[in-house]
Amino acid sequence: MAQTPSSEARAGLKLISPPALYAILMLAAPLATVLVYSVLTGERGRVSLPLTLENYYDLVTRPVYSALMFRSLTVSFFVTLATVLLAYPIAYFVSFHVAPSRKALWLFLITIPFWTSYIIRVALWRTILGYDGIFDSVVMGLGITDTQPNILSNGVLSIIITLAHAYAPFAVLPIFVSLEKVDRSLLEAGQDLGESRLMTFLRVTLPLSLPGVVAAVLIVFIPTVGDYVTPELIGGGKTPMIANLMEVAMLKQRDQALGSAIAVAAMTIVALISVFFVLWNKRYLGGRK
Amino acid sequence: MKQGTGLGVYAVIYLVFLYAPILILPVFALNDSQVVAFPLKGFTTRWFGEMWADANLRSALLRSLVIAFSTATIATILGLFAARASVRYRFPGKPAAMGLIMLPMVLPDIVVAMALLIVLLSLSVPLSMLTIIMGHVLLCMPFAVAILTSAFQSLDRSLEEAALDLGESRAATFRLIILPLVMPGIIASFLICFTISIDEFVLANFLGSGKPVLSVYIFGQFRFPAKVPSMLALGTLLVLFSIILLGIAEYFRRRGVAKAGGKDSGGFL
Amino acid sequence: MTFSADRPTMIEFKDVHKYYGDYHALRGINGTIKAGEFFSLLGPSGCGKTTLLRTIAGFEDISSGVVMIDGKDMAGVPANVRPTNMVFQSYAIFPHMSVAENVGFGLRRDPRSKAEKAQAVAEALEMVGLKGYGNRAAHALSGGQRQRVALARALILKPKVLLLDEPLSALDKKMREHMQVELIKLQRQVGITFILVTHDQEEALVMSDRIAVMFEGEIAQLADPETLYRRPATRKVADFIGTMNFIPAEILSESGDKVEVEAKGLGRATLDISQAPARTGETPVVGLRPETLTLLYDGQPAAERETEGVIDEVIYFGDMTYYDVYLGGTDVEVRLSMRNVPGRPVLEVGAKVRVAWSPQALVLFR
Numbered sequence: 001m002a003q004t005p006s007s008e009a010r011a012g013l014k015l016i017s018p019p020a021l022y023a024i025l026m027l028a029a030p031l032a033t034v035l036v037y038s039v040l041t042g043e044r045g046r047v048s049l050p051l052t053l054e055n056y057y058d059l060v061t062r063p064v065y066s067a068l069m070f071r072s073l074t075v076s077f078f079v080t081l082a083t084v085l086l087a088y089p090i091a092y093f094v095s096f097h098v099a100p101s102r103k104a105l106w107l108f109l110i111t112i113p114f115w116t117s118y119i120i121r122v123a124l125w126r127t128i129l130g131y132d133g134i135f136d137s138v139v140m141g142l143g144i145t146d147t148q149p150n151i152l153s154n155g156v157l158s159i160i161i162t163l164a165h166a167y168a169p170f171a172v173l174p175i176f177v178s179l180e181k182v183d184r185s186l187l188e189a190g191q192d193l194g195e196s197r198l199m200t201f202l203r204v205t206l207p208l209s210l211p212g213v214v215a216a217v218l219i220v221f222i223p224t225v226g227d228y229v230t231p232e233l234i235g236g237g238k239t240p241m242i243a244n245l246m247e248v249a250m251l252k253q254r255d256q257a258l259g260s261a262i263a264v265a266a267m268t269i270v271a272l273i274s275v276f277f278v279l280w281n282k283r284y285l286g287g288r289k
Numbered sequence: 290m291k292q293g294t295g296l297g298v299y300a301v302i303y304l305v306f307l308y309a310p311i312l313i314l315p316v317f318a319l320n321d322s323q324v325v326a327f328p329l330k331g332f333t334t335r336w337f338g339e340m341w342a343d344a345n346l347r348s349a350l351l352r353s354l355v356i357a358f359s360t361a362t363i364a365t366i367l368g369l370f371a372a373r374a375s376v377r378y379r380f381p382g383k384p385a386a387m388g389l390i391m392l393p394m395v396l397p398d399i400v401v402a403m404a405l406l407i408v409l410l411s412l413s414v415p416l417s418m419l420t421i422i423m424g425h426v427l428l429c430m431p432f433a434v435a436i437l438t439s440a441f442q443s444l445d446r447s448l449e450e451a452a453l454d455l456g457e458s459r460a461a462t463f464r465l466i467i468l469p470l471v472m473p474g475i476i477a478s479f480l481i482c483f484t485i486s487i488d489e490f491v492l493a494n495f496l497g498s499g500k501p502v503l504s505v506y507i508f509g510q511f512r513f514p515a516k517v518p519s520m521l522a523l524g525t526l527l528v529l530f531s532i533i534l535l536g537i538a539e540y541f542r543r544r545g546v547a548k549a550g551g552k553d554s555g556g557f558l
Numbered sequence: 559m560t561f562s563a564d565r566p567t568m569i570e571f572k573d574v575h576k577y578y579g580d581y582h583a584l585r586g587i588n589g590t591i592k593a594g595e596f597f598s599l600l601g602p603s604g605c606g607k608t609t610l611l612r613t614i615a616g617f618e619d620i621s622s623g624v625v626m627i628d629g630k631d632m633a634g635v636p637a638n639v640r641p642t643n644m645v646f647q648s649y650a651i652f653p654h655m656s657v658a659e660n661v662g663f664g665l666r667r668d669p670r671s672k673a674e675k676a677q678a679v680a681e682a683l684e685m686v687g688l689k690g691y692g693n694r695a696a697h698a699l700s701g702g703q704r705q706r707v708a709l710a711r712a713l714i715l716k717p718k719v720l721l722l723d724e725p726l727s728a729l730d731k732k733m734r735e736h737m738q739v740e741l742i743k744l745q746r747q748v749g750i751t752f753i754l755v756t757h758d759q760e761e762a763l764v765m766s767d768r769i770a771v772m773f774e775g776e777i778a779q780l781a782d783p784e785t786l787y788r789r790p791a792t793r794k795v796a797d798f799i800g801t802m803n804f805i806p807a808e809i810l811s812e813s814g815d816k817v818e819v820e821a822k823g824l825g826r827a828t829l830d831i832s833q834a835p836a837r838t839g840e841t842p843v844v845g846l847r848p849e850t851l852t853l854l855y856d857g858q859p860a861a862e863r864e865t866e867g868v869i870d871e872v873i874y875f876g877d878m879t880y881y882d883v884y885l886g887g888t889d890v891e892v893r894l895s896m897r898n899v900p901g902r903p904v905l906e907v908g909a910k911v912r913v914a915w916s917p918q919a920l921v922l923f924r
Contacts, residue, residue, distance in 0.1 A: 007619075012378025019371040019430060020386040026427045028389055030404035037407060090303050093296040106300075108539055113307045115481075116531045117488045119504050120524035123511040124310040127317075127325040134313065137326040168307055219395070226397020228491050233511065243399040247495075250403055260407070263400050450617055451650035453637045455664035455715065469654050 034260040042257025055261035065245070069266065072242040073273075075159055076224040082164040083220050084213060087171035091212070092205075094172075095179035107176065114169040122233045125162040126152060129234075155231075155239025162230050167223075171216040178212025179205070214281050218274055225270050242266050311528055318522040325517055336522040346506060346523070353487050353503035356418055360425040361482035367426065368433025368478055369471075375434070376441040387434075394431040398491035401427065406495050416498045424492035429482035436481060436542065440474025473541035480538035484531050565592035567629075568719060568751045569614060574623035576609055576775075583609050585775040587623070591753060591768075593718075596745050598754045598762040601772035602798070607755045610772070611721050614753065616640045628718055643712035644721040647728070649704040651696045657683070658692030660707055664715045682710040685744070702733050709744070719751045726761065738764055759799045763787065771795050787847075791835045793923040796845050802921075803851075803892040804843040805885075809924060819844060819922060823885030823892075824865055827917040834922040842924040850919035851894035853881065853911050855902070860914040867892075869909045879904050883913060 038055055040047040059065045094106045113121070128134045129151040136148040152158050182205055190200035228243040237244070242262065250259030318337070322330035340346060371390055375383065393401055405424055414420065444467065452462040490504040497505065507523065510516040569591040576584035584606050591597045599607035612618040613625055616637030625632045627641060643664075652660050662679045670678070683689055686706040691699075699707065705725055712720055722741075726734045742765055745752045756762050762769045763783045770780040779791040790796035793804065807821040815831040821844045854860055870891060871882035878895050885892060894913065898904065905911065 008378055009380040012374050012380030012383070015370050015374035015378065016380065016383070016386050017370075019367040019390055019434075022367055023386075023389045023392070023427070023430070026405065026423060027392060027401070030401075030408045033408050033411070034400075034404045086303065089296055089299050093300045097296055104543070108535075109304060110307065112532060112535060113311055115484050115488075115535050116311060116528045117504065117507070117524060119488070119490050119507050119511075120314070120520075120527065121310050123507070123517075123520070124313060124524070126511070127517060128310065128313065132324070132326055134317075134326055137328070141327055165306070165310070168303075222395050223397050226399050228397075228399040229508075233508065243397060246399055246403060250406070251495075256407055256410075259403060263403055267400060445648055445650060447646040447648050447650035448652060450615075450637070451644070451646055451652070451711075452663070453617075454615060454642075454644045455711065456638050456667065457663075458638060461666075466652060 034263055037257050037260035038264045039261075040257045042255040042259075044254050047257050055258050056265065058258065059261060059265055065262070068240060068245050069242050069269065071156065071239075072225050072266070073269070075156060075163065075241060076221050078160045079163040079167065079224050080217055080221045082160065083167050083171040084175075084216050086164075087168060087216065088175055088213070091172050091175035091179055095176055095182075107173070110172050111169045114166075118166065118229065119233070121166060122162055122230050125158065125165065126234055129158050129161065152234070155234065158234045159230050159239060159241075162234055163224050163227060166230075167220045170219045174215035174219060175209060175212040178209045178215075182208045210281065214278060217277065222270055222274060226266065314521055314528060315525045317518065318525045320518070323515060323518060325521070336518040337526075340519040340522045343519070345501075346503075349501050349503045349506035352418060352500065353493075356421050356425060356493075356502060357483045357486035359422045360429055360486040361479045363422070364426045364429035364433045364482045365437075365475060365478045367430055368437045369475070371430070371434045372437035372441050376438055376444075377446075390434060391431045393428050398428070398489075402492045402495040405492075409496070416496055418497070418502075420496040421493050421502065424496045425486045425489060428489065428492060429485050432481050432485060433478040436478040437471070437474050440471045440477075440542075444470055473544045477538040477542040480534045480541075484534050487527075488531070565594055567591070568593040568595070568627065569753075570624075570626040571610075572624040572626070574610075574613065574625060575621045576606075576613065576618060577621045583775055584613070584620070587775075587777060589770060589777055589780050591719075591751060593751055594749050596742070596752045596754070596765060596767045598756055598766040598769045599772060600756055600759060600762040600769050600798075603757055605772040606775040607757075607772050608723060611644075611723055611753060611755045614640075614719065615642055615644050615721050641718040642721055643715055643717040643719075644723065645705070645708045645712055645725045647724045649708040649725075649728075651699070651704050651707055653697045655696055656692065657688065657694045657696055657699070657707055660696050661692075661710045661714055663711060678714055679710075682714040685713065685747070686710045687740075701728055702737065705729070705737065713744075713748060717750065719753060720745075720748075722752060722754045724755055724757070726756070727758075734761075741765060763799070771798065773798075789832070789835065789921060790845070792838055793840060793843065793845070796921065796923070801848055801893060802845045803848065803894075804845055804923075805890055805892065807842045807844045807922065809842055809922075817922060819920075821920070823867075823888040823890040824863070824915065825886075827863070827920060829917060829920055829922055833918070833920055834924065837924050840923060842922065845921040845923060846892065846915065846919055848880065848893045848895040850916060851892060852914045853883075853894065853896055853905070854914050860912070862914070862916045864912050864914045867911050867913045869905055869907050869911060872904060872907055874904060881905065881911075883911060885913065 037047050039051045039053065040049060041052055041054065042048075090110070094103055094110075098106055126133075130136075131148055131150045131152065133152070136150060139145055139149060151161070186204055186208075187200055190204045191197070195203065225241075226243045227241065228247065231237070231239055231241045231244050240248075246259055246262045246266070249255050249262055253259075316329070317325050319332055319334065320329045321333035321335075371387070374380070375387055402424065405420075405427075409416065409420055448466055448470070449462055452466045453459070457465065488504060490508060493502045494505050494508070501509065507520055510520050567590045571587045571589050574584050574587040575582070587606075587610060599610055601607045609618055613620050614627070614632075616632065616635060620633075632640065652663065655663070658676075658679050661682050662675055665675045665678065668675060679692065680689070683691060686709050688703065688706050688710065691703070691707075696704075696707065705728075708725070725741075726737055729737060738761060741752070741754075754762070754765060763786070766783060768780065768782050769786055770777045771786065772778065773794060779786060779795045781789075781791075786795070786799055790799060790802075796802045796804075805821045805824060807819045810818040810820055810826070812818070817829045817831060817834050818826065819829060819842070820826050824844075827844075854864060865886045867883040867885050869881050870884055871880075873880040873882075877898060879898055880893055880895050882891050882893050884890065892913075896902075
């Protein structure tokens with residue numbers, strides 16, 4: 001419109017400043033504070049100088065931290081694996097086998113559960129999987145087993161099931177979007193050149209949809225590592241993950257420096273894994289071209 | 290298509306898995322037994338009565354509604370600024386600003402909660418409903434921006450120019466042309482933010498004072514087996530409420546796309 | 559053409575430049591557009607024609623130079639107070655309003671009574687052939703109807719200048735040709751300046767009093783359609799407007815108002831200086847439009863000059879046939895067009911022919 005680049009830039013900056021300032025004050029500044037706190041000394045709700053790497057040293061040397069971090073990563077890994085593997089066929093189905101006019105309805109159906117109370121969904125899984133719960137009563141009622149399977153007693157497994165359910169729509173949508181972008185004439189070309197359906201899928205569709213798979217992996221993996229509610233409710237606090245440890249350090253031990261260090265370390269590890277995963281995928285994709 | 294039917298069956302099973310917990314909710318909310326297990330014992334509505342008789346729950350609900358309403362309003366307004374800036378203008382630092390605004394979408398809630406908590410404590414800000422709203426706005430803003438961005442994107446820029454060309458000022462153009470056409474997106478954004486805020490637990494738990502909001506209250510009640518059925522009753526109502534709100538939001542979002550002459554390309558995310 | 563010469567100036571450009579960052583979109587535009595003129599900005603996409611139109615409307619600031627409308631410098635004058643109105647390429651019909659609300663949009667601040675405004679809207683709709691469409695929803699209109707609404711909406715404000723940004727490009731061929739005629743009639747009826755942006759040379763030739771041909775941010779030639787067609791100023795303009803044969807030539811002498819050239823395959827010819835536009839420094843060629851060349855039948859004498867040739871390609875078009883012919887035993891090939899009339903069979907590839915041409919039809923580019 002009636003703007004030289006500089007006046008356009010000014011108008012844009014003016015518009016973006018309220019939300020950006022909000023994000024800076026409420027997010028960037030607190031994150032920066034966490035970063036600073038993580039190299040201070042903390043006790044009884046206070047932090048003090050001098051700068052120290054003591055907190056990180058603790059994280060590395062005391063096995064409980066690495067054990068919980070490892071558990072968090074393992075849970076996230078399996079949740080990600082399960083959601084993405086289960087989601088791909090759904091995304092494929094909606095993209096390739098559902099009439100265009102009904103795609104939006106399917107996506108809506110898939111996303112609805114996500115918008116219903118997270119706490120209630122997690123708590124429900126507890127009643128479903130618990131001792132003499134719904135799952136046990138169904139399985140025993142059908143005569144499949146005489147003793148209660150009581151899946152809930154296996155904390156990690158219950159957490160994985162619950163999280164995989166909670167994050168399912170997050171995996172479907174990005175894969176669906178990337179499948180929608182696949183040029184349908186390429187598939188016809190593939191079959192025209194004598195490829196079987198399966199080979200066409202493996203050689204054309206799958207590689208082209210990998211960006212969506214990568215996005216799905218990241219969208220599920222990153223937040224699940226830091227999930228707080230599920231271990232708390234499902235494991236009854238007996239199967240804590242890194243987020244629960246963070247809470248304990250911050251609020252129970254009132255060591256904000258250590259809590260900050262856990263947060264920074266966890267985010268760094270997640271970020272490194274994500275970057276590594278993306279790079280590895282880029283190389284793989286690049287090699288195929 | 291053979292391959293299609295196989296996938297179709299899988300799709301239905303998948304949906305059943307997705308909906309199983311939600312479908313179980315009303316079944317046991319209406320089941321005349323404190324034990325949540327099969328076989329069913331009989332029909333009752335007493336859990337709903339018990340739930341509604343709980344004064345603590347009612348005050349928690351009221352707090353949640355106030356927080357959700359404030360959050361949805363503020364987040365949608367801030368989202369309008371960000372979405373408009375992002376669709377319409379080029380300016381230095383745009384990727385960084387947008388990235389920061391969208392960051393809470395991928396950041397674990399616990400990190401956001403703890404970081405905010407540290408700052409609030411160090412500044413001696415008392416925890417209250419206000420601090421929860423502050424956190425929820427941060428969390429909802431990315432969703433508001435995403436919805437409103439697509440609303441602005443489906444707006445033909447020459448509509449604005451046409452209104453200016455026909456003699457209207459920039460302010461009048463915004464009021465007469467842009468706002469009505471983006472209104473469905475604004476409503477959708479408001480409803481989505483409202484839903485997120487009502488459901489949110491982590492920030493509400495750590496940034497709140499001793500007086501719990503609804504999600505925190507529910508979380509606490511699930512520890513007592515005797516309270517579970519009435520919580521299921523509450524859950525049933527909440528799910529119903531969410532689905533109605535989402536249905537309305539989806540209706541407005543689609544109407545917005547259709548109004549602007551665009552092509553519908555899917556859901557909220 | 560005398561039509562434009564005696565009219566007052568409506569728009570004047572003085573050394574207008576426009577930069578987008580490093581990109582130089584308008585490179586020193588000069589020229590005037592007369593009152594009541596149907597003026598076209600013609601050029602390939604990316605030549606700056608739409609940018610220039612938008613500087614008139616006030617949607618683009620210029621980096622330097624002056625744009626005057628009706629004697630007033632438009633610097634700092636925003637779009638909403640300029641005496642111009644625009645028909646957008648997408649028509650920009652407000653989708654949430656009825657046809658009448660769209661057309662009456664610009665009258666919101668008009669002090670006239672409601673009834674008078676409704677009357678004005680009805681008249682505007684009638685003028686564009688949409689009588690009785692006022693209550694229709696805007697989004698239910700066809701492409702042609704949208705365009706008419708856009709025209710009515712712009713013209714109801716009685717602007718001094720109507721700007722049209724590729725208004726016909728979204729219509730199919732039949733509708734486009736129909737609307738071309740309608741637009742010409744409309745312009746004569748309302749008598750205001752129309753400025754049309756188009757990439758379609760035929761459209762520009764059919765509709766305009768004068769045309770500015772633009773390449774890469776510059777006006778290559780500003781002239782009436784006939785001059786543009788018969789005396790293009792550069793080889794590039796000649797190539798963009800219609801078809802032209804280019805034949806390598808040598809300049810033998812230049813004295814006073816005569817230029818003598820030797821064109822390959824045609825031979826010597828003496829041209830009037832008016833046939834040789836200003837030098838651009840390119841290798842000399844003479845240009846000839848296909849329809850100025852004629853095939854001679856046995857025994858038919860040439861009116862002026864003739865040369866031998868061999869048919870290399872025959873392209874049959876129904877009413878016309880195009881022939882590609884090698885001239886006089888050279889590798890110079892020209893395209894010529896012959897009307898298909900009874901008694902004149904279409905010739906075949908390889909046939910030896912005589913080609914008649916006229917030195918007055920030549921244009922020299924050098």
